[in-house]
């Protein structure tokens with residue numbers, strides 16, 4: 339069943355061109371530069387996919403080694419940025435921390451010309467996990483961590499900083515898969531934000547800062563955190579069934595379900611669900627995974643609504659002992675690749691994005707004197 343793509347929210351309107359991805363095209367649900375996301379998640383590391391999205395091609399062995407070494411060398415944070423992070427309270431939302439961190443980095447390491455666009459993007463890719471974990475560990479545990487680990491991947495670097503030890507091979511693999519699934523998704527709200535900003539010929543840090551703000555909302559990236567709050571409130575599949583039925587009767591929105599483009603499934607769901615199940619066995623879970631499966635069954639049976647990429651990410655991240663409020667920042671660490679590639683694409687063939695509005699306000703009228711106003 340095809341989804342009706344019309345109405346409010348610019349739904350169904352072509353707002354520009356891209357060679358980066360296809361979403362919901364029949365035959366394959368999601369492709370990055372022509373490769374099926376299932377194939378990429380199966381066979382690649384996240385750094386290979388980042389290279390594909392940003393540079394246009396999958397790297398060969400030497401290119402991948404060099405790319406990873408280069409990213410590894412850029413994990414450190416300038417003291418002025420650490421000083422700012424240390425002043426942000428522990429009850430701040432980590433997405434706001436990342437937004438501030440990205441903006442501050444733009445002050446310290448400004449993109450002076452578009453020729454530096456790849457360099458500033460790689461720098462952000464390398465140091466966003468450092469920013470989020472430096473703040474988290476300082477504000478929550480009172481420690482100033484060394485952010486320059488020698489971990490092979492961005493996902494392992496993140497988990498190492500967060501937990502103070504290298505992650506298991508399984509956890510590192512799941513981080514690769516997760517970061518690949520979240521990397522790029524055509525003209526979603528946060529990417530469109532980045533492109534609108536880019537279309538004014540603004541700098542890369544401004545485009546990414548704006549995109550982080552758009553991703554933060556619960557209708558977009560913030561849904562993975564909201565999904566976690568939902569599933570952890572249920573004690574068993576039966577409890578989930580009962581509560582979900584109540585929520586549907588009250589017409590509550592259930593985060594982690596539905597999609598603006600996909601009509602009957604999100605191709606990323608089956609992949610992350612598989613890894614969530616694997617992790618649940620690994621950590622001996624008997625509640626969260628079965629509860630998540632029951633929520634999925636109820637939503638499909640009652641409303642024909644399906645899990646989007648966010649729903650099973652909640653349990654998967656929880657099984658890796660990642661605090662819920664860091665879920666959406668992980669999405670940022672990945673989607674940065676898509677955002678930056680879209681900024682580059684916009685810059686390469688730019689016209690300022692400036693749509694029109696249908697006016698629904700008052701007819702033209704005179705400004706009344708102060709004593710004539712209500």
Ligand SMILES: CC(=O)SCCNC(=O)CCNC(=O)[C@H](O)C(C)(C)COP(=O)(O)OP(=O)(O)OC[C@H]1O[C@@H](n2cnc3c(N)ncnc32)[C@H](O)[C@@H]1OP(=O)(O)O
Nearest residue numbers: 556557558559561590591592593594595596597598646647
């Ligand atoms: C990585 C990502 O960003 S994926 C998206 C993450 N966001 C979420 O999970 C938030 C929950 N989902 C939603 O709010 C929506 O499904 C969106 C924002 C993703 C898509 O919005 P839209 O394209 O406007 O939804 P759509 O037109 O399909 O909605 C059709 C109907 O289903 C309902 N519906 C859609 N999603 C849900 C949901 N998760 N729970 C309950 N009802 C829903 C809508 O309210 C609407 O009902 P109505 O016709 O009575 O108003």
Ligand SMILES: O=C([O-])CC(=O)C(=O)O
Nearest residue numbers: 523525526527598599647
């Ligand atoms: O495409 C969308 O609207 C939202 C989404 O799934 C994403 O950005 O990954």
